[in-house]
Amino acid sequence: MAAKSPGKGKPARAKPAPKKSQPGGGGRILTTHVGSLIRPPELQELLKAQRDKQPYDTAAFDACLHDCVADVVRRQADIGLDIVNDGEYGKTISWSRYVLQRMSGFEHRERPGDAGMPAAVAGRDRREFAAFYADYDRSQGLTGMTGWALTGPIRYTGHTAIERDIANFKAAAKGAKTADLFMAAVAPASVAPDRADEYYKSDEEYVFAVADALREEYKAIVDAGLILQVDDAYLAHTYEVMVPPKTPKDYRKWAAPRIEALNHALKGLPEERTRYHVCWGSWNGPHAFDVELKDIVDLVLKVRVGGYLLEMANPRHEHEWRVWEKVKLPKGRKLIPGVISHQTNVVEHPELVAERVVRLAKLVGRDNLIAGTDCGFAQGPFVQRVHPSIMWAKLRALVEGAELASRQLGMRRAA
Secondary structure, eight states: OOOOOOOTTOOOOOOOOOOOOOSOOSSSOEEOOOSOOOOOHHHHHHHHHHHTTOOOOHHHHHHHHHHHHHHHHHHHHHHTOSEEOOTTTTOOSSTTGGGGGGBSSEEEOOOTTOOSSOGGGOOHHHHHTHHHHHHHHHTSOOOSOSOEEEOSOOOBOOHHHHHHHHHHHHHHHTTOOOSEEEEEEEOGGGSOTTOEESSOSSHHHHHHHHHHHHHHHHHHHHHTTOEEEEEOHHHHHHHHHHTTTSOHHHHHHHHHHHHHHHHHHHTTSOGGGEEEEEOSOSSOSOOTTOOOHHHHHHHHTTSOOSEEEEOOSSTTTGGGGGGGGTSOOOTTOEEEEEEEOSSOSSOOOHHHHHHHHHHHHHHHOGGGBEEEESSOSOSSTTOOSSOHHHHHHHHHHHHHHHHHHHHHTTOOOOO
16 A cells, blocks of 8 residues: 655655664663653643643643753763653653544544543453552553544644654754664554544554554654654554454464554665564553563564564563574664563662673674663653652663673773
């Protein structure tokens, strides 16, 4: 299916950025994170007014967003992170559902009492630990997650929003001593998986329409000289939703067109300027029934990008470093493992971080590794997985641990 032509109002095409490689290798272990950082209180207040459809000063919001992005970029650089982002501060609703406000065709229908994970995407973990989740969901600040319906053709309409986010980020990054900049966008599989589709004739037709629309956001990010990170939590999580009662074969039949659609959206974009994040759902719950990485790693590696960000620090998935004893990382691509967990208020010791980095570097090659986090510390404007002070402490531990690992691997010490 052909990508749609840009519509009226699309931001002017940026001058092509100089061709650069995916950062990493050549001197030391670089550091990055998955993206969504905890929003500051002053920004949350204005976002609450938007959410609740209350009057607010749009100029004050724009100024606040600009200043908050500048601050979060500076703090990342001050800590010593190499590849930083804008904290995803310009996103509303959540890491994935923000895009529903940047596409035509979707309609949000208010339903009293909506909160937490939509029933259509709730898997075995929620069934087995229902009492836990009944308490947990009330504390998570999730809004706008349910009630989405598809009533017309999908087109990308978020040109003004993505142009604003890129401008704020690039202004903030001026003078920051970082290796590179990344910006996250959602994958087709993670866009409204629980939608009520009243328009498209087939699931595949819908998925490729989403991919065509998302391609405009992807291209805007790359054309601006940024690394594109594609977030796809639902790719792994849907296995738990489907199997049982369905089979692994049924799951793969569901996943195949979504991976094809993502590669369609990425076509023509330089692989070395893209990366793909898969997690098992960021919430700090039991995760007792997550699909194992070994059962889906072949699907993940079919996505044509320059790097793969995977959860590898939390207690449910840390053992999966051994997957790389048998699985070969594709040539020219990088592994970006989580060596810091976003799910616990315990701050990892830098020596533990270094241990996690070194054992993986010995398997995939030290020049093919960038140290990262398991997931984002905030999945929406009003969500936080740890206290903000702990988030920053964890990111400092990440940097310190990567420096230790670099020395242990015989690489040049970080400046």
